């Protein structure tokens with residue numbers, strides 16, 4: 001069922017000083033990634049959720065925005081059974097990706113699961129030049145690493161600088177999971193090499209959170225294939241450059 005994933009390479013191009021970027025998320029038939037007021041929804045069925053964890057295991061780092069951390073309190077770890085680890089990956093032990101959070105104003109909660117002593121890798125938090133320095137020290141004392149990068153006029157971390165910073169930290173592959181703001185930024189950036197979209201056979205309705213609010217600048221796709229995973233479909237494609 002997952003052989004299409006094992007045939008995919010997530011390595012940077014030889015001349016690129018940035019990680020391979022994979023954008024992947026789950027949406028409903030009406031293009032929603034969350035419910036009313038951002039309510040977290042489990043859209044993926046068990047088979048496509050396993051695909052997500054296989055993908056996590058294949059990437060050096062995993063990125064979400066601070067909106068997702070505040071809303072979902074995610075762990076961003078790989079959870080695969082020993083049997084699946086052997087059957088679906090080439091790793092002999094679970095390898096968790098490095099969590100990376102885009103957090104312009106350092107709103108990261110001190111109580112987040114990503115900061116628990118049991119978290120396998122403490123988060124890298126990417127913030128802007130204007131942030132609370134005491135909060136930064138507190139987060140660092142809890143194990144986080146804080147990177148300060150430039151932000152654009154809308155207060156968003158500039159993605160080319162982010163990618164070159166991650167590459168300098170030996171991150172060769174980056175899996176971007178969301179949420180809506182981050183998906184839109186990466187889709188428009190021209191910096192995504194692989195796109196894997198889980199489509200679940202449900203409707204959320206007009207009050208749900210759309211994956212993409214504004215399609216201006218979104219890419220055309222090539223090399224498109226569709227894979228049945230239980231009741232879901234995973235679309236795999238490359239944004240045309």
Ligand SMILES: NC(=O)C1=CN([C@@H]2O[C@H](COP(=O)(O)OP(=O)(O)OC[C@H]3O[C@@H](n4cnc5c(N)ncnc54)[C@H](O)[C@@H]3O)[C@@H](O)[C@H]2O)C=CC1
Nearest residue numbers: 025026034038065067068102156157178179180181182185
């Ligand atoms: N179905 C799925 O696969 C997923 C669903 N979600 C859902 O997404 C929702 C959260 O989405 P959002 O509120 O839009 O938050 P988000 O997770 O996209 O974070 C957006 C925030 O990140 C910061 N940021 C810094 N640099 C940025 C940049 N270059 N581009 C974009 N943002 C940048 C800004 O402070 C911005 O407000 C939640 O409801 C969550 O459940 C999140 C991930 C996956």
Ligand SMILES: Nc1nc(O)c(N)c(N[C@@H]2O[C@H](COP(=O)(O)O)[C@@H](O)[C@H]2O)n1
Nearest residue numbers: 026041042043044052072074075076077
């Ligand atoms: N693949 C996928 N399918 C869904 O239905 C989802 N809701 C998500 N959400 C993403 O997974 C994060 C939670 O991760 P942990 O289980 O805590 O490790 C959530 O924050 C979204 O990024 N993904």
